[in-house]
Structure formats: C-alpha cells, structure tokens
Amino acid sequence: MNVSVWLLRRASMLPQPWRCFSRAAEEVALQRIRKVLCVAEKNDAARGIAELLSNRRMRRREGFSKFNKIYEYDYQMFGQNVTMVMTSVSGHLLAHDFIMPFRKWHSCNPLALFDAEIEKYCPENYLDIKRTLEREIQQCQALVIWTDCDREGENIGFEIIHVCRAVKPNLQVFRARFSEITPHAVRAACENLTQPDQRTSDAVDVRQELDLRIGTFQTLRLQKIFPDILADQLISYGSCQFPTLGFVVERFKAIQAFVPEAFYKIKVTHDHEDGSVVFNWKRNRLFNHTACLVLYQMCMEDPVATVVDVVSKPKSKWRPLPLDTVELEKLASRKLKINAKETMTIAEKLYTKGFISYPRTETNIFPKELNLSALVEQQTQDPNWGGFAQRILDEGGPTPRSGTKSDQAHPPIHPTKYASNLQGNEQRLYEFIVRHFLACCSQDAKGQETTVEIDIANEQFIAQGLMILARNYLEVYPYDKWSDKVIPLYQKGSRFQPTTVEMVDGETSPPLLLTEADLIALMEKHGIGTDATHAEHIETIKTRMYVGLTADQRFLPGQLGMGLVEGYDSMGYEMSKPDLRAELEADLKLICEGKKDKSVVLQQQVQKYKQVFIEAVARANK
Known part of the structure; x- marks a missing residue:
C-alpha cells in the first residue's frame, strides 16, 4: 500500500466532517518532511540498503556506536527530495527485567516473580546505539523502520519507535516491508510504506x-x-x-x-546374467519360529516358483517443494552436515549481501508475481549448473510444485543474485539453495517400475525393478538418490527354479x-x-x-x-x-x-x- 492510499484509508475511519481536514493535514505533514531516519536491524543490512537506494553514492559517518555506522544519501520520497539517514541497531535494543527491588531476583521468594512488575530498559552495551537514535531523530521529520519482516523484527521496530518518540512524541512513523535486499525489493518497499504491526510486536x-x-x-x-x-x-x-x-x-x-524380539522370514533369490533378484516375502516376517519353519519346509518340498503377476507402470520421483526455513535447517544438517545455528547464521549473511531472499519463512508456495524465469536466467552463467538453468528456460520455463504453507509475509527461500566468489560453508549453502531452487523449477524424475509376484507352495514373494527414463531435476540435485534396479523379463505363468530359498532370522532394532x-x-x-x-x-x-x-x-x-x-x-x-x-x-x-x-x-x-x-x-x- 503506498502512502497516499494509506492516508485515504486512515482518513476514511474518521467522522465525515473531519475526513477532508484530516487527509489535508496529513498531506501537509508529509510535504514538510525533509529528512528521514531509517533504521535497519543490523549494520550490514543498513549498508546494503543504503548502497542500493543511493546507487553507491551515500556518505558514511560515525555514530556513538563504532559497530553501527550512519549512511546519508538523497532520495525521492513522499513526492519530494529528502535526505535519508540510514543507521542500525544490533538486534533487540531493549530488554525486559523486573523493577526494583525484584531486579535482584536471586534473593527473593520465587513465586513472587510471577506477579512482580516488569519494565523495558536499554542494556548498558546498547546505550551508544540509543544515543545515536536520540541524536539523529532530532533533525528528522519521519522514521522508517527497516528491520527484518518477522515477529522479532516488528518488535525491534517498536523498540526503535519507543526511543525516538521519547524525543519526538508526534513523529511520523512508517514501515518498509521487503523479503530480499535487492534493488527492486528495497525501492518497492520505499514506494509502498505501511504502518508497523502492533499486534505482531x-x-x-x-x-x-x-x-x-x-x-x-x-x-x-x-x-x-x-x-x-x-x-x-x-x-x-x-x-x-x-x-x-x-x-x-x-x-x-x-x-x-527397548527389548529386542527375534523374528523369522523366508528369502528367495534368483540369479541372472545382470545380477541377482531378491524376492521379499509378502508376509514380511513372523515372530513364531515354528510357524515360519513349517511354511519354509512346505516351500522346500517343491521349490519351483510360478510367476503369478507382472505389472509395469510409470514411476515418478517428485522434485522438491520450495524451501522454507525448517526444511533448510533439516536438509543442511542432513546433506551438508552444517548444524542449524550455523546454517541460519550463514543464511543471514547471504541475505544481507543480497544473494538470497529472507531466510526466515514458513512459506513453501512461490507467489504468482515472483518472476521465476528472471531468477533462473541469473544462474545460466554458472559453469556447474548454468546449462541446466538454460534448459529450464528452453523447455517451457519454471514449473514449481506448490506446498501448503504460507506465512503471508515472505516467499520461499531462493537465490536473488548470482554469486561466484563465495568460500567455505557460505559457498556450500548458497550452492544448495540454488540447486534446490532449480530443482523446484524443473520436472519430476521419470521411470518405469516393474513388480513381479511369484508363488512357491502358496506363499507369495515380490520383487521390484526400476528403469530411469528421465533424470530431470536429479541432474542438478545431487542430494537425492534414485538408481536403476535391473530385473529380467518375467512372463506371467512361467516357472523357474530359484537360486536360493532360505529361512533367515533377525532381531527388531531399537529406534536411533x-x-x-x-x-x-x-x-x-x-x-x-x-x-x-x-x-x-x-x-x-x-x-x-x-x-x-x-x-x-x-x-x-x-x-x-x-x-x-x-x-x-x-x-x-x-x-x-x-x-x-x-x-x-x-x-x-x-x-x-x-x-x-x-x-x-x-x-x-x-x-x-x-x-x-x-x-x-x-x-x-x-
């Protein structure tokens, strides 16, 4: 929603006589804005956003905190030229604690802590950041919150608002909403400023x-x-x-x-020129040794197999769904052996550098307005997966599956810019995100599965074979495995002598x-x-x-x-x-x-x- 639309809606909530006056007053207030304080959640994000909005022409100066710089540049906003002052906090600026005397809670009755009054305060190590905000807001007529667009980011935004409005109670406040730090995304955020979300905070x-x-x-x-x-x-x-x-x-x-339990089953094999086929017992296994032994002996009286059914049908291995945060953490842990904390730390860095979209999302459905073809096209220059990306474009464009989850805030995690100079785990995680994205945009792997059922002494056994016809997404996604399993041509009604018919035993295993x-x-x-x-x-x-x-x-x-x-x-x-x-x-x-x-x-x-x-x-x- 742009600022004008927001003003109209806000004015429409007032009684009729006041609406025109309110809208006019607000527009006059906007026209008086000459300097805007913008605050991001971290210094890297502030620098990245300032570089994009200023075309790298911003002026840097120091704040009271040596870790949180100030970037100034000119920009067209609210229909006029304004000076943008971009700075940052370092996560939460304020913290909760009990008021005195409960601040020293180590010496009080534990149950009293459930009812003791709580206040928000600025911890000592963030006072320099607070001083910077208090100084800078004095010269500004508006505040734009650029923190991450999630629950924590919204709350941090209100902490910034609290500090700034303590200096300027009537300060105009806006919220920039974005899912990636790219030129289009940050400019769109400036053109569609909204109000901070009090309920989320x-x-x-x-x-x-x-x-x-x-x-x-x-x-x-x-x-x-x-x-x-x-x-x-x-x-x-x-x-x-x-x-x-x-x-x-x-x-x-x-x-x-866990108490292990012995089990017994019958296993049949049949050797052929390309290997050996294992036929699995349809009963799977029995926990009674005598019962299994009787059935095994019946099979051994006349160990000739009759093919009772042969079914061949198409088989697909589905391409992955678009990537949300939980799947990113799980897959990085399983496939890359990078733990969840390190994964999210790296993902945040890639996001603030503009290489990937916001990594904290519950969404696994790509929105219709996202230009997937342009994102795929960016990856065509890579020597490893560029050819695959080009093939997606040549064969009808991206066709991602859709999941069932949407947080209505951010799209699935995807690459936003091509990167060729990353190192170590940053490179590995970026490559995984790119390959996952390209796999999403590709086609399912296709194969032909053949199931053969045989009968020996009225006991049924099943074997399955697989012929992969088109690897499709698997060509770019080495994290999934799908292999050919050769099985000879069996004819329904034919009979053959199995190579082995065995009774084998085992024990149930505890969970891992x-x-x-x-x-x-x-x-x-x-x-x-x-x-x-x-x-x-x-x-x-x-x-x-x-x-x-x-x-x-x-x-x-x-x-x-x-x-x-x-x-x-x-x-x-x-x-x-x-x-x-x-x-x-x-x-x-x-x-x-x-x-x-x-x-x-x-x-x-x-x-x-x-x-x-x-x-x-x-x-x-x-």
Missing part, C-alpha cells in the same frame, strides 16, 4: 515477559534446592528449551527400555538417537518455538551441557539433562512435555491475527504456569 512482548517470569522462577528454585551442586554450573529453565531437551531424553529412554533434523521436525510438529527460534533452543541445551553429540552427530542426554527431566517428571507434572509451550505458541499466533488480546493471553498464561509450579513444588515437598 505484542506477541513478542508476551513471549519475552513470560519467558522472563518462568525462567527466573525455575532458575531461582533450582539454585535454592541445590545450592552446592549448582554453585559452579549454570542451570536455567526455558519453556522451549525444556521440551526440546525432553524430546532427546524421551528417545534415549525409549532406547534403554535423534539427529538435529529429527529434533527440528519434532519441534515443528509439536509447536515448540518457531522456524526462527528452533536453532537457538537446540544451541541452548548444547551449551548448557544438558545434551552432547555422539560421533555420528546424534543427541545424547547428559547426566544433568537426564536429572533435570526426571526430577521434574517425578513432581507429578511432565514439564519436559511440549503441551504448555505449544498452547502459548498457538495463543501468540492468535494475538498476531487480532483474535486474542495481549493482556488476556499474558494473564492466562502466567496463571497457568504459576498453578503448575505451585502444584509441582507442593508435590516435591511431600
């Missing part, structure tokens, strides 16, 4: 306040119960990190409790410890955290030494992690289970959608957790 405030109350209560209680044990060890409780730890412990305990990809999938399934915070919660339980990693990068709970989960579970309420946090995440979404009020959710959630903890403490003291 409120959801973050609720989550931050609740995390503070719950975390400090539990941390304090643990330290009061085990003062000597925890003197040199940082132990904290978080309503996301505990369920995350709970998944790891639950899988470990399932493995410990969780990989990072497994853990992220469980967190998403149970609503623990968001696509933007999964990596952070996993990193927390690692750095707190609640879990470790095996040689093959699977999560193993440490003694401390096991003790915490089992200790809480013994109180009678399974606080390591995901239910409580999942309910909160659902409520936060409703706040964003305007279906629930911030204060109501906060009150309900505080009371819910408070009651749970009162009951848990009472049980523990019995």
Whole structure:
C-alpha cells in the first residue's frame, strides 16, 4: 500500500466532517518532511540498503556506536527530495527485567516473580546505539523502520519507535516491508510504506515477559534446592528449551527400555546374467519360529516358483517443494552436515549481501508475481549448473510444485543474485539453495517400475525393478538418490527354479538417537518455538551441557539433562512435555491475527504456569 492510499484509508475511519481536514493535514505533514531516519536491524543490512537506494553514492559517518555506522544519501520520497539517514541497531535494543527491588531476583521468594512488575530498559552495551537514535531523530521529520519482516523484527521496530518518540512524541512513523535486499525489493518497499504491526510486536512482548517470569522462577528454585551442586554450573529453565531437551531424553529412554524380539522370514533369490533378484516375502516376517519353519519346509518340498503377476507402470520421483526455513535447517544438517545455528547464521549473511531472499519463512508456495524465469536466467552463467538453468528456460520455463504453507509475509527461500566468489560453508549453502531452487523449477524424475509376484507352495514373494527414463531435476540435485534396479523379463505363468530359498532370522532394532533434523521436525510438529527460534533452543541445551553429540552427530542426554527431566517428571507434572509451550505458541499466533488480546493471553498464561509450579513444588515437598 503506498502512502497516499494509506492516508485515504486512515482518513476514511474518521467522522465525515473531519475526513477532508484530516487527509489535508496529513498531506501537509508529509510535504514538510525533509529528512528521514531509517533504521535497519543490523549494520550490514543498513549498508546494503543504503548502497542500493543511493546507487553507491551515500556518505558514511560515525555514530556513538563504532559497530553501527550512519549512511546519508538523497532520495525521492513522499513526492519530494529528502535526505535519508540510514543507521542500525544490533538486534533487540531493549530488554525486559523486573523493577526494583525484584531486579535482584536471586534473593527473593520465587513465586513472587510471577506477579512482580516488569519494565523495558536499554542494556548498558546498547546505550551508544540509543544515543545515536536520540541524536539523529532530532533533525528528522519521519522514521522508517527497516528491520527484518518477522515477529522479532516488528518488535525491534517498536523498540526503535519507543526511543525516538521519547524525543519526538508526534513523529511520523512508517514501515518498509521487503523479503530480499535487492534493488527492486528495497525501492518497492520505499514506494509502498505501511504502518508497523502492533499486534505482531505484542506477541513478542508476551513471549519475552513470560519467558522472563518462568525462567527466573525455575532458575531461582533450582539454585535454592541445590545450592552446592549448582554453585559452579549454570542451570536455567526455558519453556522451549525444556521440551526440546525432553524430546532427546524421551528417545534415549525409549532406547534403554527397548527389548529386542527375534523374528523369522523366508528369502528367495534368483540369479541372472545382470545380477541377482531378491524376492521379499509378502508376509514380511513372523515372530513364531515354528510357524515360519513349517511354511519354509512346505516351500522346500517343491521349490519351483510360478510367476503369478507382472505389472509395469510409470514411476515418478517428485522434485522438491520450495524451501522454507525448517526444511533448510533439516536438509543442511542432513546433506551438508552444517548444524542449524550455523546454517541460519550463514543464511543471514547471504541475505544481507543480497544473494538470497529472507531466510526466515514458513512459506513453501512461490507467489504468482515472483518472476521465476528472471531468477533462473541469473544462474545460466554458472559453469556447474548454468546449462541446466538454460534448459529450464528452453523447455517451457519454471514449473514449481506448490506446498501448503504460507506465512503471508515472505516467499520461499531462493537465490536473488548470482554469486561466484563465495568460500567455505557460505559457498556450500548458497550452492544448495540454488540447486534446490532449480530443482523446484524443473520436472519430476521419470521411470518405469516393474513388480513381479511369484508363488512357491502358496506363499507369495515380490520383487521390484526400476528403469530411469528421465533424470530431470536429479541432474542438478545431487542430494537425492534414485538408481536403476535391473530385473529380467518375467512372463506371467512361467516357472523357474530359484537360486536360493532360505529361512533367515533377525532381531527388531531399537529406534536411533535423534539427529538435529529429527529434533527440528519434532519441534515443528509439536509447536515448540518457531522456524526462527528452533536453532537457538537446540544451541541452548548444547551449551548448557544438558545434551552432547555422539560421533555420528546424534543427541545424547547428559547426566544433568537426564536429572533435570526426571526430577521434574517425578513432581507429578511432565514439564519436559511440549503441551504448555505449544498452547502459548498457538495463543501468540492468535494475538498476531487480532483474535486474542495481549493482556488476556499474558494473564492466562502466567496463571497457568504459576498453578503448575505451585502444584509441582507442593508435590516435591511431600
């Protein structure tokens, strides 16, 4: 929505006599704007946006913080020439804490922390950034928020607004919305400024306040119960990190409790000039040795196979869906062996450099207005995948599959600019994103699958063969495997002598410890955290030494992690289970959608957790 349209809508909400006056007044206010303060979430983003909007003609100067520079340039905005002053914060500018005397919460009654008043303040290490904003806004008539367009970014935007309006209460504020730092995207954001979204910011405030109350209560209680044990060890409780730890412990305990069970099955093979065909028993396996032995002996009385059915049909291997954050984290962990935290750190760098779109998205559907052909065309110059990109364009253009998810904010993750000079894991992750994008835009792999069913003494066995006819997306996407499986030509009704008919035994296997990809999938399934915070919660339980990693990068709970989960579970309420946090995440979404009020959710959630903890403490003291 451009500024004029926004003014019209805002004016239309007023009583009729005031509408014309209001619109005229607002347009006069816009005409008085000569200098605009723009604030991004990080210095790299501020520099990148300023370079694009100024055609690299910006003037750089210092702020009070040596890490957050100021970039000035002239630009056409609000129908006139203005001076743009672009600077940045470094993530959240403000933090929540209890007011005095509860600020020193280590010495108070833990339960009092559920009701103690909370305030937002600027931590000492960010005071220089705050001073820069306070100084710069004095000379500006408008503020444009350029933080990341997600929940956290919206909240950071309101922190910036809070600081600037403390200096200029009537300051005009606008929001730039964008999904990539490219010339078209940032210019479109300038032409279609909107208002900041208070509801989205409120959801973050609720989550931050609740995390503070719950975390400090539990941390304090643990330290009061085990003062000597925890003197040199940082132990904290978080309503996301505990369920995350709970998944790891639950899988470990399932493995410990697993009792292997013997099973038996019949296996048939048939050698041919190109190899050997394995026919699998239709019953799969039996857990009764005698029953399997009887059936095996019947087969051995006359071990001749009769072909009862031969079915040949087309088979496809689907190209991948467009890439969202959760899939990026899981696939990078599985295929590239890069953990989720490092993946998101690298992805943020690639985004701020303008190489990829915003990496925190829940969307796996490309919007119709996105020019996919232009994005594919950018990649035709690459020596490794350029030929494949050109073939997509020559054969009818991009035809991506559509998923089922959209956050209505950002498109799926995709390359926005060709890069040839990246190094190390930056290059590997960029290449993965490009190859995934090109695979999405290609065609499914095509093959012909043949299924042969045979009968030996009224027992059925099945073998399958595959002939790949067109690899299509697999040519550019080495992360998926699909191989030919040769099977000879069998005729229905024909008979042959199998090479072997064997009765084999085995044991059921316990589940494996969780990989990072497994853990992220469980967190998403149970609503623990968001696509933007999964990596952070996993990193927390690692750095707190609640879990470790095996040689093959699977999560193993440490003694401390096991003790915490089992200790809480013994109180009678399974606080390591995901239910409580999942309910909160659902409520936060409703706040964003305007279906629930911030204060109501906060009150309900505080009371819910408070009651749970009162009951848990009472049980523990019995």
